[in-house]
Every structure is written in structure tokens, then in C-alpha cells.
Amino acid sequence: MLNVEDLNELISLYGDSIFKYCLILSGWDRHLAEDVWEDVWLVVLSKRKSLKKSKYFYSYLRKTADRCMMENRRKIEDRRRHELSLEVLGYLKGAGSSVSDAYFEDAKDEESLLWDVMKMLPPDERELFKLRYIDLYSLTKISSLTGVPYSTVRLRLKKIEKKIVGLASQL
Secondary structure (H helix, E strand, O other): OHHHHHHHHHHHHHHHHHHHHHHHHHHHHHHHHHHHHHHHHHHHHHHOOOOOOOOOHHHHHHHHHHHHHHHHHHHHHHHHHHHHHHHHHHHHHHHHOOOHHHHHHHHOOHHHHHHHHHHHHOOHHHHHHHHHHOOOOOOOHHHHHHHOHHHHHHHHHHHHHHHHHHHHHHO
């Protein structure tokens, strides 16, 4: 069992190195690293009754940082997907498409509109759209995955975005 003094000692011993590890995990995103670092110590605090100081404690902290980073990235992706759904919804509403307001009101949620539009795209365009806006890959990553030059990927995505407005009018 860890008491408050032990916890303070652990933070002074491992705090800086765990923060640096979080920075590396986050790709040098200081805000994300700070969030993960805080989450690591919250986990330690919540489990302090079952934890003991040992020579493997630093490894435990690193594994906890890995888990906290994965959880934070999942939350960020979920938030981005939701924001994307809202963005697509707003884009379709404001782009002069002939989609009725009733459709938007009847849609179960914003993501159902996104999936309806995606179903109307040809398979190759759907896959490209999915890689960029659902899986949130960068254009460089999409280019390497598909073997298509970066500029071609960018151009195709711009065409797909324009096509979405036309397809939305068919909903």
C-alpha cells in the first residue's frame, strides 16, 4: 500500500521521465502529454491501496502511460468523428443542396447522414473518403497505403467533397 508520502516520492522520482515518455508517445504534443501524465498519476492514486513500491514500478508507470495514451487517442478520435459528422451535416445544409430540412430532422443522428452519403459513392471513392474522414489518416498516409501520388489523393478528395453535395440532393 502506498501512502501520500510514498506517492509524492514516486512523483518526484519518476514524474519527469514519465512526462518525457508521454511527450514521445504523443508525438511531442505537450497538451496531450500533460493530459496523459495526469491520467497516469490518477490511476496510481486510485490503485494506491494495491500498489507497492518495487524495482519494476517504472515499468508499471510506462505501461499505464501506454494505456492512458490509447484511451485519450480513442476519445480524440470519437470527438473528431462526431465533429466531422456535424461538419458534413452543416456543409450539406449550407451548400445549397436540395436536401430537405425534414431529412435532417428525421436523421437519427449526424452520423447516419454521413453513412447515407457514403453508401452513394462508388467503392473506390468510398474507400478514399473513409480513409480520410472516418479513419482520419493524413493525405501522406493515404498515399502510401493506396500507392497513389499525394497530389492525386488530394485532388480526388476535393472532387469527392464536391460530389457529396450533388449526391445529397438525391436523399
